Amino acid sequence: MSKLPDPAESRQVDHAIEPLIYRRWSPRALSGEPISEEELLRLFEAARWAPSTYNEQEWRFLYAKRETPQWPAFFDLLMKDNQTWCENAAMLVVILAHKVFAKNGKPNPVHLFDCGSAFENLALQGTAMGLVVHGMAGFDFERAKRELKVPDDYDVAAMLAVGRPGDPENLPDKLREMEVPSGRRPVKDSIHEGPYESA
């Protein structure tokens, strides 16, 4: 059983929202156990149904499961701090974003934004399944492009780690202290009626 904290017990939610949304967080304590092929497909199925401009579905997901020949190429992209806990992940994923519209090759202004929506669907689905899904920007984007042979018309958008929850006690001291669901600034500080300058 996971010994991870439940965000529902610590997060201060000020307006009623879906529990799935505030129960999602980004733990680092992973058990090292694999996930099944069907679990993998359910996660990507959730990403599949994200919205995108003109239904472009700009997302592509490259992945590697631990203890496979593909793993080292993905793992080596991560910064040291992420490697310390990702060594117990079941899967690493690199999200690619198609930069141009399929119909005319013109630049798509929301390709990264849309991939963020797809990622959030995946993260919420993982939460519903009791899995850890942890997005990361702490990796070498340029190296990812090169080593994973990403075509020129795709951007590397982000990485993520997926796995089964583990025991925070097994994390290094520094990371164990961080293993609590993070808070947020109040919603009033993120919204404004009218133009920015009138804030």
Place this chain on the structure above:
Amino acid sequence: MSKLPDPAESRQVDHAIEPLIYRRWSPRALSGEPISEEELLRLFEAARWAPSTYNEQEWRFLYAKRETPQWPAFFDLLMKDNQTWCENAAMLVVILAHKVFAKNGKPNPVHLFDCGSAFENLALQGTAMGLVVHGMAGFDFERAKRELKVPDDYDVAAMLAVGRPGDPENLPDKLREMEVPSGRRPVKDSIHEGPYESA
């Protein structure tokens, strides 16, 4: 009552996922009715709990409610096609994305991606509340920056319309024909084990 189609009846979901995820779609038929202040806050509260790199929360939301002095500045940003149905929206939102890290001012490579996650939370919350949430790239990004006095360290990420579902019969012919939940390519076409080139 809404006469909008239910995506659960038409979408082919291949692997079991949360109903909320496949029930979300992007209708254009809006009733013209307002939303309450509490509904507005619940939507932004959902966005609040999205993940972001180093918990940066890069998102800021500028909004205008219909029949307020702020409305025209937002509405005028939209392309003609979007104006035809957005005139019945209850609220228009412009999402801004902070380009640099708060702690050191260095470029944040995932600021737009993270805003996409926040948007998807908002869209799913809207679905749960029976509201329409429809993201848009069809507007003038440069003009938005200028007219809404967006600071230089923010990008304009996307717009969205929020409202109560209306009757598709009231849409212009062209839009009425499009008023069905869209499909997606199969999940297998979006994922690949290992580097891209081996696809």
